[in-house]
Amino acid sequence: MRAIQITEFGGPEVLREAELPDPVAGEGQLLLDVDSAGVNYADTHTVEDSYLARSSLPMVPGAEVVGRTAGGRRVVALTDNGGYAQKAVVREQLAHDVPDEVTDGQALALVVQGLTAWHLLRTSARMAPGESVVVHAAAGGTGSLAVQLAKEFGAGRVIATASTPDKRERALRLGADAAVDADPEGLTERLTAANGGRKVDIVLEMTGGPVFDASLAALAPFGRLVTYGMASRTPPTPVQAAQLMGRSRAVVGFWLMHCLGRPGMYREPMAELLAMTAEGRLRPQLGGVYGLSEAARAHAELRARRTVGKLVLDVTR
Structure with a gap:
């Protein structure tokens, strides 16, 4: 089968096309003929071995696929890597049937980024109706879904951040009440101003570094900052207990x-x-679609912040 394999850690340049043996499904697993694979920011960390879970070589990256079983079921599934390939083995318990009304790209946008956005709001932030929510990188895969879900779940005010006017306009079209520049300089003040001069209740943060610091400073009493990434690859200032208390x-x-x-x-x-997607109440934002051999370009553009929405590898081409 055709696949993208890495034999050394590094940047997009280590993603190379290879011909590999077909994987074999074991007990409790499904073998899928892959139609589309999702590209996540976490994949860029996996490829350079800087993610929470350590990577091992050689490896076929890719944590999410849409494909068909031997019996013809169309499913979306998380993988233990191996998604950037024509065939993939997935755990049956992590495979979910896809409604006909939902496209491959939409399903891929939901299985990591949609679930992340759902849990950021429901599980980690425990958002209550009427609370203000800041969504960083609001034009991205997770952020664009978090904006919509926050409104769906009853947020009082959703404040988006993004790096360009076009991305901020996109966030407003998705339902954000305000959109501000993501530059960390003056960010605390911009977030407060966008919330009518009041500190905010919830911040969903995945950049790290000074954006984390500015976001923490923008929190109201009993506010929650949920951190779920470090896209800047810069750690924030260590948080002291007294700052929280x-x-x-x-x-x-x-x-x-x-x-x-x-x-x-x-x-x-x-x-x-x-x-929600099948009913049209949730609109996953689709970004670029790349051929399997273009995986390196997808990673390069994602790291350079030139993308919006969900990036997809069309494994059939």
Whole structure:
């Protein structure tokens, strides 16, 4: 089968096309003929071995696929890597049937980024109706879904951040009440101003570095900052207990892998997201579609922040 394999860690340049043996499904697994594979920012960390879970070589990256079983079922599934290939083995418990009304790209947008957005709001932030929510990188895969879900779940005010006017306009079209420049300089003040001069209740943060610091400073008493990435590859200033106690603030970390296998944390929210999409209440934003051999270009553009929405590898070409 055709696949993208890495034999050394590094940037997009280490993603190379290879001809590999077909994988073999074991007990409790499904072998899929892959139609489309999703590209996530986490994949860029996996390829350079800088993610929460360590990588091993050689490796076929890719954590999510849409494909068909031997019996013809069309499913979307998380993988233990191996998604950038014509065939992939997935755990049956992590495979979800895709409604006919939902496209491959939409399904791929939901299985990592949609579930992440759902849990950021429901599980980690425990958002209550009427609360203000800041969504960083609001034009991206997770952010664009978090904006919509926050409104769907009853947020009082959704404040988006993005790096360009076009991306901020996109966030407003998705339902954000305000959109501000993501530059960390003056960010605390812009977030407060966008919330009518009041500190904010919830921040969904995946950049790290000074954006994390400015976001923490923007939290109201009993506010929650949920951190779920470090796209800048720069750690934030260490948080001291007194900083949290002094304003009754909380910092919560989130990693989707901890939801897998826990009752009610994977299949149920995934079913809700797919149903919302099929009904048109949720609009996953699709970005570039690349051929399998263009995986390196997809990674380069994602890292350079030149993309919006969900990036997809069309494995059939």
